[in-house]
Amino acid sequence: MRVVILGSGRGSNAEALCIAQQEGRLGRAQIVAIFSDRPEAGILALGPRFGIEARHLDAAPFKTKLEGEGEARYIAAVQASAPDLVVLAGFMRVVKPGFLHAFAGRVINLHPSLLPSFPGLDGIGQAFRHGVKITGCTVHEVTPEIDAGRILDQAAVRIEDHDTPDTLAARVHAAEHRLLVDVVARLSLAQAPV
Numbered sequence: 001m002r003v004v005i006l007g008s009g010r011g012s013n014a015e016a017l018c019i020a021q022q023e024g025r026l027g028r029a030q031i032v033a034i035f036s037d038r039p040e041a042g043i044l045a046l047g048p049r050f051g052i053e054a055r056h057l058d059a060a061p062f063k064t065k066l067e068g069e070g071e072a073r074y075i076a077a078v079q080a081s082a083p084d085l086v087v088l089a090g091f092m093r094v095v096k097p098g099f100l101h102a103f104a105g106r107v108i109n110l111h112p113s114l115l116p117s118f119p120g121l122d123g124i125g126q127a128f129r130h131g132v133k134i135t136g137c138t139v140h141e142v143t144p145e146i147d148a149g150r151i152l153d154q155a156a157v158r159i160e161d162h163d164t165p166d167t168l169a170a171r172v173h174a175a176e177h178r179l180l181v182d183v184v185a186r187l188s189l190a191q192a193p194v
């Protein structure tokens, strides 16, 4: 199962996938390319480290969504990698129907809350400020409606009284790393992708 990863930031979840692949824990999944809309994103350093194509791909003209020329560039680059699965791992743009249509049923996203609670930006901060006692992370199919596609799996994280936004974020991220590796490995072993 050929996997393309899109990300905008640190890339700790993409790193977890690369390490799992290296250690033989990613089933039949093979990460074939990593693309980032931010040239300085840490996620791009994974390319040389793991011997995977990784490059900045301009997503202009829009700042918070992938549409127009940027969308066309992403569709062409991702199509050239012939993916069976596209993983949004911290890709901080709204992906529009054009891209989703090009990779129909093959795009999944990781979100740092137990959806349908706390969709959108800063899922961890939203949960912390709301005062819920259990939050977590979700992997779901991507549909045009934000963070609303079919849920593939979730992991729960308890919020302790002594937690700060930072200590909570660290545990949610650790849970994300395990969950994303599990889901991708499982999908790669299933009969049909997603």
Ligand code: GAR
Pocket: 007, 008, 009, 010, 011, 012, 013, 014, 043, 089, 090, 091, 092, 110, 111, 112, 120, 121, 122, 123, 173, 176
């Ligand atoms: C992750 O926590 C992911 O859930 C979140 O961005 C972070 C990326 O971290 N994604 C979203 O909030 C999407 N709405 P990483 O770059 O270290 O993998």
